[in-house]
Amino acid sequence: MKVMKFGGTSVQDPEHIRNVVSIIKAASEKTEVAVVLSAMKGITDRLIHCASLAEKGDEGLSVEIAAIYEQEKAAFMELVGEEKAQSEEAEALASLESMLKDLKEILQGVKMVRECSPRSLDLIMSFGEQMNNTVAAACMRSLGLKAEYVDARELILTDSSYGEAKVCYKQSYQNIRNRLSSIHGIGVITGFIGANEEGVTTTLGRNGSDFTASIVAAATGSDMVEIWTDVDGVLSADPKCVKNAYVIPEISYLEASELSYFGAEVIHPYTMIPALDRDIPIVIKNTMNPSAPGTVIARHIKKHNRPITGIASIKNVALINVEGNGMTGTPGIASKVFRALAEAGVNVIMISQASSEHSISIVFRALQAPAALEALNQELQNEVETKRIEKFNIRENLEIVSVIGDNMVGSPGIAGRIFSALGEAGINVLSIAQGSSERSISFLIDRRFLDKALNTVHDEFLL
Numbered sequence: 001m002k003v004m005k006f007g008g009t010s011v012q013d014p015e016h017i018r019n020v021v022s023i024i025k026a027a028s029e030k031t032e033v034a035v036v037l038s039a040m041k042g043i044t045d046r047l048i049h050c051a052s053l054a055e056k057g058d059e060g061l062s063v064e065i066a067a068i069y070e071q072e073k074a075a076f077m078e079l080v081g082e083e084k085a086q087s088e089e090a091e092a093l094a095s096l097e098s099m100l101k102d103l104k105e106i107l108q109g110v111k112m113v114r115e116c117s118p119r120s121l122d123l124i125m126s127f128g129e130q131m132n133n134t135v136a137a138a139c140m141r142s143l144g145l146k147a148e149y150v151d152a153r154e155l156i157l158t159d160s161s162y163g164e165a166k167v168c169y170k171q172s173y174q175n176i177r178n179r180l181s182s183i184h185g186i187g188v189i190t191g192f193i194g195a196n197e198e199g200v201t202t203t204l205g206r207n208g209s210d211f212t213a214s215i216v217a218a219a220t221g222s223d224m225v226e227i228w229t230d231v232d233g234v235l236s237a238d239p240k241c242v243k244n245a246y247v248i249p250e251i252s253y254l255e256a257s258e259l260s261y262f263g264a265e266v267i268h269p270y271t272m273i274p275a276l277d278r279d280i281p282i283v284i285k286n287t288m289n290p291s292a293p294g295t296v297i298a299r300h301i302k303k304h305n306r307p308i309t310g311i312a313s314i315k316n317v318a319l320i321n322v323e324g325n326g327m328t329g330t331p332g333i334a335s336k337v338f339r340a341l342a343e344a345g346v347n348v349i350m351i352s353q354a355s356s357e358h359s360i361s362i363v364f365r366a367l368q369a370p371a372a373l374e375a376l377n378q379e380l381q382n383e384v385e386t387k388r389i390e391k392f393n394i395r396e397n398l399e400i401v402s403v404i405g406d407n408m409v410g411s412p413g414i415a416g417r418i419f420s421a422l423g424e425a426g427i428n429v430l431s432i433a434q435g436s437s438e439r440s441i442s443f444l445i446d447r448r449f450l451d452k453a454l455n456t457v458h459d460e461f462l463l
């Protein structure tokens, strides 16, 4: 069996959905298949926008809901046809309409109370996947495939960390096996969403449909997970920033995890967890260019002799320096800093500490800057007042660039080459971190230098 996941761009409109169905059809003639689909491109963002309009009581809300309704319904009618929509597919059409009605009611509720909790936002976002999978399953049936819509909330059990819920693997695997074994034909499973023990809707984090596909593959003991997207595979850098980026034919699970963790959104970082656990290869393919071989992500890959494998970047981060003479040789400051940040829900992406112990640099997403500053001001008020620590200053408009590769392990001189090349290009580096795995070196730069930094490092090692 194999699991095939198609992302938002691949299912953005009826023409793309038809193309996807033809890819699924060809695959299903050779092997048993389960399908995981994202929402149509842009729909999740628009649902979030609706939630914020509702919260503000903005009158534009009904226009936006109506536009989403029109887009989904028009796709259904075009793919299924007027006649079938009233006969064989009447049930699917009714369920699409009831989803749209529910969505509208929930948003009206948010508008009434002028508040959208993370729990409500997860429910609102879940409609993108619900609607698109309903449309696509009906389309598959009308093109002669046996296909059944499967709501992942019946499969994927999570905790209640709305926005990025943690998966309870054991129970989810059991649910997936039970549910899929009752299906004759192809299960068309909603990506991105799950439910907690009370059955309340949760989401797995933006881009989470890749993760869903990998969970389904691990549960069913599939031979392979295919992630179908809008590029030819995992590239040596984001092709939107680096013109010379090229497709990497094979990459290890660990390298793929590092690349995606540091911003290569071609695959969600958690996708590698269930796949690695069950040794299931992940193949990245291009929906618009299916004959291209793509990238295989696996445990054992062919050795190559390039010093690094790829480069990635995380945009829009902020830096806080915790520094002061009173920090040297004083145990416990780091623990206070990180406890305060964790309690405030701030996710630390990168840390570096100079060996003089005089300062610690902490990097997190810019959105979390106010929470981070408040948490540190409270926790370290005493140290600041007694001048053991200087007042915190935040630096924004920064980017993290990470250079990644298994070949970097135990290989001297890589860092030297990176920073000489950046120096020659006139790019100032604000902070540097290397994990002791030696599989990645990350550095922080001003946003203005992002494209130049990516291209400089790419040309230095990979041209």
Ligand code: ADP
Pocket: 006, 007, 008, 009, 010, 038, 207, 228, 229, 230, 231, 233, 234, 235, 236, 237, 238, 239, 240, 259, 263, 264, 265, 266, 267, 310, 311
């Ligand atoms: P989907 O909607 O299929 O899930 P995404 O937009 O999430 O697709 O991911 C695909 C995008 O990831 C590409 O269009 C590309 O711009 C971006 N990307 C960033 N880094 C890389 C990389 N190293 N290799 C390939 N694509 C990358």
Ligand code: ASP
Pocket: 007, 008, 038, 039, 044, 045, 128, 191, 192, 205, 206, 207, 208, 209, 210
């Ligand atoms: N639709 C969700 C998102 O836009 C999940 C996904 O596409 O993987 O983040």
Ligand code: MG
Pocket: 007, 207, 210, 265, 266, 267, 268
């Ligand atoms: Mg994606």
